[in-house]
Amino acid sequence: MKIRFLGAARTVTGSCHMIETDNGNLLVDCGMHQGRDQRDWNPLAPFGFNPSEIKCVLLTHSHIDHSGLLPLLVKNGFTGKIYCTTPTADLCSIMLPDSGHIQEMEAEQKNRKNLRAGKKTIEPIYSVADATACLKNFARLDYGDTPEVLPGVRARFRNAGHLLGSSTVELWVEDTRGNVKFVFSGDIGTDNRPFINDPAVITEADYVVMESTYGDRLHDNNTDARQQFAEIVRSAIAKKGNLVIPSFAVGRTQELLYDLNLMEINGEVPGLDRVPIYVDSPLATRATEIFRKDYYKYYDSEAKALVEKGEDPLNMPNLHFSETTDQSRAINRAGGTNIIISASGMCEAGRIRHHLKHNLWREDATVLFVGYQAENTLGRLLLEGAKSVKIFGEEIFVRARICNITGYSGHADRNDLMDWARAFDPKPKKVFVVHGESAVCDVFAKSLKDELGLDAIVPDEGMRFDVAADAWEGVRAIKPAADTLLPMEDALRDLIRDGSRAIREGGDKAIPAQ
DSSP: OEEEEEESSSSSSOOEEEEEETTEEEEEOOOOOOGGGGTTOOTTSOOSSOGGGEEEEEOOOOOHHHHTTHHHHHHTTOOSEEEEEHHHHHHHHHHHHHHHHHHHHHHHHHHHHHHHTTOOOOOOSSOHHHHHHHGGGEEEEOTTOOOEEETTEEEEEEEOSSSTTOEEEEEEEEETTEEEEEEEOOSOOOTTOSSBOOOOOOOOOSEEEEEOTBTTOOOOOSSOHHHHHHHHHHHHHHHTSOEEEEOOTTTHHHHHHHHHHHHHHHTOSTTGGGSOEEEEOHHHHHHHHHHTSSOGGGBOHHHHHHHHTTOOTTOOTTEEEOOSHHHHHHHTTOOSOOEEEESOTTSSSSTHHHHHHHHTTOTTOEEEEOSOOOTTSHHHHHHTTOSEEEETTEEEEOOSEEEEOGGGOSSOBHHHHHHHHHTOSSOOSEEEEESSOHHHHHHHHHHHHHHHOOOEEOOOTTOEEETTTTEEEOSSTTOOOGGGSOOOOHHHHHIIIIIGGGOOTTOOOOOOOO
């Protein structure tokens, strides 16, 4: 048996790993490359394998960097089952069609330019119809179920503590060359997050594929994240300006609503109940409806206690969900203090860019970041202190207060990751470090070696490891040099660089300029 690293290798996005067995091949995740990670991605040859030869997919969670190429996989011949938890399947039912809509919209916008320039038109990577069609392949599991997903291959999903329904995957593989247990961490969450139970502790594995997003840093845990949030809300109210929060539509938005609700219930922020709170993201609205479903068994004890008291953890009298473009525009005409939560979380697309255009230049405004900002995104530029930014081609001076709360991160920090790895006893034969920026992967792998004595390795994309032979074979098998890529139209290259950036964790449909 062999393991191939097809994505999220020395990058944060595009998570995709293949296990090759005597009885067929399977994937763990099939995610979309995002931000700078997609620059070398070739949609004319998107996979380093034949999708029809994949027997099944194990999906750790619904975020687009883990699920976003499933419609393309099915479109290109995959017919097997996509195993995941029920909340993950429900969230994918809104996120994947939303992603398909963005693909269609970006291709349409590019084609208008191409026609005016006399260039060829292009097709979207996949459509809403493609995304909807792939949903029939989903097979729903509960945590703890241990189905045989292939002959000789059993899988079990454990709570990863990252998002509603998110999972770490345990995989037992038996073939003619031996019996091996793999563990794929998925995205590991932090302890004591709103709603979500803490990550499960796993103690046994032969080989571990482990994320490292924050493997070189610590979250600011000196003050409780909600206390920091409450202080920023108080300050925004005192300044009588808007509080604009770029937020991932799925997961983070619901956590913010939960904490705002607790602030009102507990009287932590005087006057908060009179401040309009807007969720300006159709995707976030639909995701919130899913979070409100009968998923109490996935909630932590605090959230369950609220439900048992008759409280709706995700609702309050001053909360408004805006669906239409007219409703979205109206927010920017409202006076006084408003709390505006909008996608995308990295400010690369969607309605948040309009709200930033209307608020960044105001001294009384506050912009609060509550999630990871990838390199070369608008969110990262603002966090790094940019004095001006371009939004829709317009130069916008930054006079607003820029704040950041790292405690809301959906990813474990360096210490949490080390604790998660420390639980394995006996030690795994190897730990493959993935899902991190290249330098971070190297730093975290060194920490695993130096502090825990683990054989930690950072694979490059395309590498294949032969488990029985305990050896690597073929480096960069699916990532050819730039001059060997299939010929591509200039317009399609532009789409890859500029268009698909719209797909973020919880991306959203863009709206006309406001």
